[in-house]
Amino acid sequence: MEGLGAAAPRYRRGRTAPAGKVDGTRERLIETYRRKAKRYDVTSRLYPVPGYPQRGQRLRAVGALGLRPGDTVVDVACGTGLNFALIERAIGPDGTIVGVDLTDAMLAQAQARVERHGWANVSLVQSDAAEFEFPGELDAIVSTYALSQVPECANVIARGAAALSRGGRWAVLDLKVPARTPGWVARLGTASVRPFASIEEWVGRRPWEAIRAAMQSELEDLSWTELCLGSAFLVAGTRGAQTGEPSPVHSERGTARGATPQR
Numbered sequence: 001m002e003g004l005g006a007a008a009p010r011y012r013r014g015r016t017a018p019a020g021k022v023d024g025t026r027e028r029l030i031e032t033y034r035r036k037a038k039r040y041d042v043t044s045r046l047y048p049v050p051g052y053p054q055r056g057q058r059l060r061a062v063g064a065l066g067l068r069p070g071d072t073v074v075d076v077a078c079g080t081g082l083n084f085a086l087i088e089r090a091i092g093p094d095g096t097i098v099g100v101d102l103t104d105a106m107l108a109q110a111q112a113r114v115e116r117h118g119w120a121n122v123s124l125v126q127s128d129a130a131e132f133e134f135p136g137e138l139d140a141i142v143s144t145y146a147l148s149q150v151p152e153c154a155n156v157i158a159r160g161a162a163a164l165s166r167g168g169r170w171a172v173l174d175l176k177v178p179a180r181t182p183g184w185v186a187r188l189g190t191a192s193v194r195p196f197a198s199i200e201e202w203v204g205r206r207p208w209e210a211i212r213a214a215m216q217s218e219l220e221d222l223s224w225t226e227l228c229l230g231s232a233f234l235v236a237g238t239r240g241a242q243t244g245e246p247s248p249v250h251s252e253r254g255t256a257r258g259a260t261p262q263r
């Protein structure tokens with residue numbers, strides 16, 4: 001990242017591609033989010049269209065984690081930290097949030113949010129999600145409106161799942177193209193929200209399918225919910241016993257502590 005001229009960060013740098021080795025697609029993505037970062041909290045309210053129920057979807061995604069006070073949560077591609085307040089409310093001061101993002105300017109906004117709220121339990125790491133080394137024994141991992149931008153999303157899901165403790169939860173909320181949408185409508189609809197990459201590539205790659213398949217193969221107790229006429233999805237699952245049996249730990253967790261995974 002050093003090669004990209006970032007200002008001195010107040011967050012930790014994780015393992016990223018060496019300076020000068022960031023590929024062109026990621027470099028464009030970083031530049032795009034650098035331009036958006038300062039106004040992201042306002043402009044994201046128009047994302048993907050004005051009036052889109054983004055906050056309601058975030059609530060569902062964080063709710064799907066079944067968090068408890070003291071939990072440790074990784075927010076993958078956390079951006080400016082729009083999920084942090086929702087997570088903080090559930091984990092309290094004894095919990096921990098690790099926010100990971102590729103773009104320095106988005107993390108700078110996240111850092112400003114952390115300072116405004118006086119949260120002492122948030123650490124921010126600048127890293128490509130594809131290279132981030134998840135800390136072990138996590139209680140939960142969440143990623144909102146971001147993982148479909150990461151070509152290695154299946155690998156990120158697998159490595160995240162391996163870092164969860166038994167009963168830990170992984171939830172991904174992201175946009176998708178509704179089923180039976182003609183290609184040209186999909187391209188038009190996503191043009192405003194995917195300016196950094198080829199729309200053709202995103203629509204053609206159908207990343208939501210790879211995300212669903214990876215969640216299915218790495219986790220148990222999977223739920224897949226299409227939101228807002230199929231324009232978004234929430235997929236969530238539990239790290240269970242390796243036998244493939246439904247995790248008794250998760251059942252215990254839900255019952256004993258009143259967690260209500262969203263379906």
Ligand SMILES: C[S@@+](CC[C@H](N)C(=O)[O-])C[C@H]1O[C@@H](n2cnc3c(N)ncnc32)[C@H](O)[C@@H]1O
Pocket residue numbers: 029030033044076077078079080081082083100101102103106127128129130143144145146149150
């Ligand atoms: C649309 S924003 C979403 C931010 C935040 N998750 C939210 O819900 O508001 C997408 C974010 O993904 C980050 N991002 C994209 N590709 C990434 C990657 N490979 N590794 C880490 N972060 C990435 C961008 O820097 C940007 O902050």
